[in-house]
Amino acid sequence: MTFLGFIFAQGLSALSQAAILFFIASGLTLIFGIMRIVNFAHGAIFMLGAYVGFTAAALTGSFLLSLLLAPIVVGVVGMAFERIFLRPLYGRRDGGAYLLLTFGLAIVLNELIRVIWGPQPLAAGIPDLLRGVVIVLGQPFPLYRLFLIALGVAAAIGVWQFLERTRAGLLIRAVSQNAEMVHALGTDVDLVRTGVFGLGCAMAAVGGVLAAPLVTAFLGMGTTVVIDAFVIVIIGGMGSFLGSLIGSILVGFVQVLGAYYFQDLALAFMYFLMLIVLVIRPGGLLGKED
Amino acid sequence: MVPKSWAGFCERLMLNAASGAGYRFEETSSRSLVDWRIGFAATAIIGVLMPFVLPQYSLTVLIEALIFGLLAMSLDLLVGYCRLYSFGHAAAYGLGAYSAALILTQLQLPLPAGIALAVLVTVVAAVPIAWICTRSTGVSFAMLTLAFAQLGYAMLFRFRDITGGSDGIVGIPRPAGPFGMSWFQGKTGYYYLVLGCLLGAYLLCRAIVRSPFGAVLAGIRENEAKTIALGYNTRAYKTATVVLAYGFGGLAGALYAAFAGFASPELFFWLVSGRVLIMVVVGGAGTLIGPILGGVFFVFLEHELSQVTDLWPLIFGSIFMAFVLFAPEGIWRLLTIRFKAVPDVPTADPSKKKSDAAA
C-alpha cells in the first residue's frame, strides 16, 4: 500500500514538474514552428516572468492575479522584442544572427533583472490559498503541486483547442507550414509571427510565476531551464505542440526519479539526457524539418 | 580600385550586402595596402614598450586584457572561420585554469611546464567534447557547448574536495625554472610571458587559417554540403577546430590562473561565454585581430565603466545586439574595408568575341 502510494506520489511529483516544463517548452516549440528559430532567450523570459510575477503578487496581494498579469507584461515585452529586433532579420542569409540576438537578449534581460530587482533571490513562498497537503493513497501531497498539474492540463487542452478550433489557431498552423502561401492569401504573416512570439513568451512567463514559489526567483534560473526546454523540444520534435507535451512528461519523470535515485548526479542527468537525445536523433522524434 | 571617396566606400558596402556574399569576400580577393608583417612588428614593439609607459595598475589590467584577447581569438576559430557558434567557450577557459591550478599547486613543476601541461590536459579533455558537439550544427551545437560548460560548472561543486567548490583553488604559485628562470614571477615578467603567448598564438592561428586545413574550414563555412560532396570529412575538420580552439582557450585560462593566483567556478559561468562571444562578434568575427582588439578594449572599458556605473554589462549586451543587427562584420572589418582593393567584375567572354568576328 505504501509502496503504491510512493509510486503515485513520485508520479504526481513528476507530473507537476512536467507542468512547469510544459509551459516553457510549448512556448519554445510554438515559436520555432512559426519562425524556425530557437529562442535562446526563452529561459530569460521564464525568469522575467518569475520576477514580474513576484512584484505583481506583492503589489496586488494576489498570486492568482499575478498569474494573469505577468504573462501579459512579458508577452508584450516579447512582442516588442520580436517587432524591433527579429523582424529586420527575416531576409538575412545567415541564421547565426538569430542565435546571437536571442543570446544577447538573454544577457540583457539577466542584467536588467539584476539592476531592477537586485542580485538576491526573491522568496515569496507558496501563496496561502494553495498551501497545505492533500492525502493521496496514504501519502501527503502538496496542494500546490496538484494545482500545477491541473493548470498544466487546462493549458494543454486550452492551447490545443485554440490551435485546432479557432481561426487564429488555423492561421498559426498554416503559417508554420507554408508562410508564403498564407501571405499570398492576404494575411499579415508578420503580425501572426509577432503574436505567436508573444504567446510563447507569455507561456514561459506563466511557467516562471508557477516555479517561483518552489525554487525562489533567482538570477540564472533561466540558463538551466532553457537547456531543459531545448531537450524537451528535441525529444518531442521541433515545432510539434503534442511533442512538447510528451517531452515535458518524459523529462519531468526523468528529473524527479533522477533526483531521487541519483542525488549526486542530478545536475549532470539532464545533460546526459540531452547528449543521448541529440546523438540519437538530432532532429527530434515528432518534428518538422530543422 | 581602392575607393577614393566616401561614395565609393558606401557603394562597396552595398555591393557586399546585395551580393549575398556578406562581407567575407574581402579576404580572399583583396590585397591590403600594408603588409601584415609591418603591422605585426609594430604591435610587438608597442607591446614590448608598454611596461615602461604604463603605471603598474594599468599593466595589471593590460595583462588581463591580453589574456581575454587570446581567449576571444580562440573562439574566433570556431565562430569566425567555421560559423560554429559556441555558447560554452568558458569551458575551455575554466578547464585551462583549473588544470593549471591543480598542476601548479600539486606538482612541483616550473611555471612554463605547468602551463604547457595544463594546455595539454585541456586539449585531451576537449577531444570527446568536440566529437560530441560536432555531431550537430547551429542551435544544437550551441546548446551542447553550453551544456558542457554548465556540466563543468556543476562538476566543480560535485568534486569539491579536489576543486575547492565555491572557494576554488587559491594560492597558485609561479614556480621558477627550468634552469632557475624566474623572470616571469614578477608582474612585468609575467606580462612579457602573456604577450609572447598571445603573439605566438596569433602567428600560429594565422598560419592555420591560411593553410590547406584552413581552406577547408572556409569551405565548411560557405557551403558545408558542397565541402562534403568534394570528399572532405567535415566532421573531422570541425572536431579538430574545436580542439584547437579549446587548446588556445585553455592557454588563456592557464595564464589567468597563474596570474591571478586562484581559480574559481565563475570561470565556467555562462556569462563568461557570453562575454567572449560578444568580443568576437563586436571585434569582427573571422579576422583574428578583431576579436583580440575586442577583448582588449572590452576589458579596459569594463574596468573604467565598472567604477562609474553598475550598468556596464547591460551596456555591453546592448552594444552587442546593435552590432548583430547593424554591423555584423564587426569593428575591425569596418575599419579596414577602406583599404581593401576589390577587382572589377569582367563580363564579356573574349573567346566569344572572336567567334562573332569570324561570323
Added chain:
Amino acid sequence: MPLLECKGLVRRFGALVALDAVDMSVDSGKIRAVIGPNGAGKSTMFNLITSVLRPTAGEVIFAGESITGLPVHAVAQKGIARTFQLCHIFPALTARENVRIAAQARDHRRWRFVAGADVLASSAVVADEALERLRLTRFTHVPAAFLSHGDQRLLEVAMALAQKPRLLMLDEPTQGLSLEETDRAVEILNDLLRDGNLSVLLVEHDMEVVFKLAHDITVLHRGRVIADGPPAAVRANAAVRSAYLGESE
C-alpha cells in the same frame, strides 16, 4: 566491365516509390544521359549513387567495388565528382579558391595546418588549368557570388573537373541558362568530353543537349527504366514518346 553499375536500385519515401528496381551502367570513357519527365527519379538516382540518400534496396558498384552506403565524402574520394541541380559553390570565395579547394580534396596532404605551402601551390596550378578549360580565367580573383548564374554553373563544373574524377556526374548543367549560355556550355562540355578520359553521367531536360552529347541514354519514367540505348533508338522508342507526350522542351 562498366565503370559504374547500379543494380536493382530501389528508393522509397514512405508510400512513395521514387525508384523501382533501376538498373543502369556507365561504361569507361562514355557519356550516359538520364532523361525523363519531372518526378521520374533522376535526381533521386544521383543522390543514391553519391550516398546522399541510402537505397531501400539494390547496390551501386564503382570500378568493381560496392560503394553502397559509404559516407558521402568517401564516395567522392573514390573518384566520383558531381554538380548539383541547385548550383552549389562557395559564394564569398574567389572563383580560383573555389576550384582550388576542390582540387585539394583528394590530396592526402590536405590536412596540413602548417607547412602546407606546396599543397596550396600544386592545387592552385590544377585550379588555374580547370578555370582555363572552362574559359573562366578572367574571373580568377572575383568572388563567386558576383558571377552570372551561367558562369556559376560552369564554375561548378570546373570544381568537379579539378577533383580529377573518373566519373563526372552532372545534374542538369544547363538548367536556368539562356540559349546563348547553353550553346556555350555545350561547346565547352563537348571539348572536355571528347579529349578527356572522363566518363560522364548526365541528367538533362534539354533534349538537344542530350542528343548532341550522349553515347547512351537511359529513360526514366515514374521511377522505372522504360528505355535504354543509343540516342537513335531512344528517339524512335514509342514508350518514350508517350511518356513525354505533352512535355514542352
